[in-house]
Amino acid sequence: MVAATDPAVRERIERSETYRDPAVENDFHADVILHEDFDGNGEWRVEYRDDDGACYVTIFAGPKAEQRARDYFNALKSGTLKTARYRPAEH
Numbered sequence: 246m247v248a249a250t251d252p253a254v255r256e257r258i259e260r261s262e263t264y265r266d267p268a269v270e271n272d273f274h275a276d277v278i279l280h281e282d283f284d285g286n287g288e289w290r291v292e293y294r295d296d297d298g299a300c301y302v303t304i305f306a307g308p309k310a311e312q313r314a315r316d317y318f319n320a321l322k323s324g325t326l327k328t329a330r331y332r333p334a335e336h
Contacts, residue, residue, distance in 0.1 A: 279318040289314035
């Protein structure tokens, strides 16, 4: 891992949050991540994966994007909302 030297990048990293989703058995894919978009354009993202590594991304843009993303992230973290994942039909 490389340390961020740009103060703006470092600030974005410090404002990000992560929690482990207990519904995902694969520890490598269990993180749910809240962070500002890497381009620094004011958009915020909530990202998570399923056990197979498929990525789910919700992007918040516009007024109060950070607050809306944090509200969504906190609702997922608390269990108020559930993460939706594709589950193939079993044969």
